[in-house]
Amino acid sequence: MNTKLKVVTIGGGSSYTPELVDGFIKRYAELPIDELWLVDVPEGEAKLAIIFDLCQRMITKAGIPMTLHKTLDRRAALQGASFVTTQLRVGQLQAREKDERIPLSHGLLGQETNGAGGLFKGLRTIPVIFDIIRDVEEICPDAWLINFTNPAGMVTEAVHRHTQFRRFIGVCNIPVGMQMFVRDALKVTAQDTLSIDIFGLNHLVFIGDVWVNGVSRFDELLEGVIDGSLTSSSSVKNIFDLPFDESLMRGLRLLPCSYLRYYFKEKEMLGIEMGEFYKGGARAQVVQKVEKTLFELYQNPELNEKPKELELRGGAYYSDAACEVISAIHNDKRSEQYVIVPHHGHVTNIPADWTVEMTCLVGRDGAIPHPRLTRFDDKVNGLIHLIKSFEIAASQAALSGSFDDLLLAMNLNPLIHSDNEAKIVARELLLAHREHLPKFATAIADLA
Structure with a gap:
């Protein structure tokens, strides 16, 4: 029988939090959370209050005995925690706007997890994550820390390279979106067994193979994407949906995630972003408008569920990524998840001390790389090495x-x-x- 749990969400005033709470509600039978604490900083107190009220209405509607708390006192919240999730943004969306607009003013791609903007988001974030880890080590050392804060790859690399804290797993919604694309494209049912070989780094992952009931269907998937009979793989709200060249796709024989457009289509992506910049726009400004609309919706006392408009925020499937990892650890499922962890030499053709994003089996002891994935494809290993060198230097x-x-x-x-x-x-x-x-x-x- 499952025991009751305490989960602490740092960055609880985020517009994403209803997505997370929705995921916990749906999984309550297998993940019976007794206490959920939402933690934020004084600058986020007003948003935290709005999120708390909405999430309380969601829990009440669900009729589950989950007690919700809100606080600005992180250390008090961490007492007795089983799991800690982090979804914070240092400097809030105003900082993201600087990350985007300053590089664009010099003709460089401005993006919150790539290039100069992604680097500076990491510089602001990593020390704060380290402060949280020190509190966790002191107050609830047996808790697992599940991080959704971007740049998640850089943050996870820093934690495993520069601390001794090992109960840390990075998660991202991009692989879950890719998984959902595969399910829809191949008409995989709940009765089928789906396994996907995902490998690379955060926001730099590829699908190498797809197995349905033990049979590879990757060629069918690849040709469907190339000829347009299947929609483009895992497009997300914050990236322009430009198709990859079909010759490139056949040469790679891999399905790249949406963020690979910044490397395979840099000129086109920069041209689009510069056009938006000269019109006075940036993705951060779009997000701020979406957030304003969301928080207006959240304040409606009749709203007691996650609104559809939240998908416009760009974090769709976040709850599936975070909640499934937590459930897999708590219930020792040893189920297939796509996470950011050190591989400890499991992948034979990359350095043994790297953290990577790949298909893993997740259970009580954390994440173990899938036994099938012992090599990264040599065709893209050069790019992976280059970005990992950047992540290592950035964390330093x-x-x-x-x-x-x-x-x-x-x-x-x-x-x-x-x-x-x-x-x-x-x-x-x-x-x-x-x-x-x-x-x-x-x-x-x-x-x-």
Whole structure:
């Protein structure tokens, strides 16, 4: 019989939280959460109150005995926690807008998890995640920490490279979206057994094979995507849906996730973003409008379910990613999940100390890479190595606060093409984000 559980969600005032709570409600029979604590910072207190009220109405409608709490005191919330989820945004959406607009002002792709913008989101986020880990180690050391905060790959790499905390798993909704695409495209039913070989890094994953009832159906899937009879794989709300070239797809014999457009179609993606920028727009501004609408909806006292409009936010299937991992650990399911973890040498043709995003079997002891996936495809290993070198350098810079370490990370990123350009953009982003980059205080003082 399942025991009752306490879950703490840090960043509880996020517009995503109703998605998470909806996932917990749907799984209550297998994941009977007794206490759910929503934690936020003072700047997010007003949003936290709105989210709390909506989630309380959702729980009441579901008729389940889950007690909901809200607090600004993280350490108090962590007492006795079984699972901690993190979905925070340091500097909120105003910081994201800077991450996008400053690189675009220099003709570089501006994106919250890629390029210069993704780097600076990581620089702001990693020290905060480390603070949370220190609290977890002290207060609830047996808890698992499930991280959804972007850039999730960089954050997970930093945690496993620079701490001894090992009960940490990164999750992302992109592989779940890819899985749902496969189910729909191949008409996989609930009675069928589906297994997908997903491998790479966060926001840099590929589908290498698809197995339905033990039989590979990848060729059928690939040709359907190429000839257009099946819709484009795992497109998400925050990325323009440009089709990959069919010759590239046949040459790869892989299905890339949507974020690979930033590398295989950089010129086109930059052109689209620059057009939006010159019209005064950026994705962060779209998201802020969506969030404003969502929070207006959330305040409706008659609303007692996750609204359809939440899918416009770009985090669809988040609950399936986070809740399924938590349930798999709690119930020792050893079920197939797509997560970001160290592979410990399981993949033979990449360094043994890397964290990667791949198909794993998840149970009581965490995530173990799928026994079938012992190699990454050599055709894309060069790109994977390049981005991993960037992630490693970025995690080092986030902890050192060194301008030299920062510039190394900037120059290792393939979306930045000049060391002089890297220095100019780094200076502007450092000064723009100085409030949320305390480790860079000395470097920023030297620039000012």
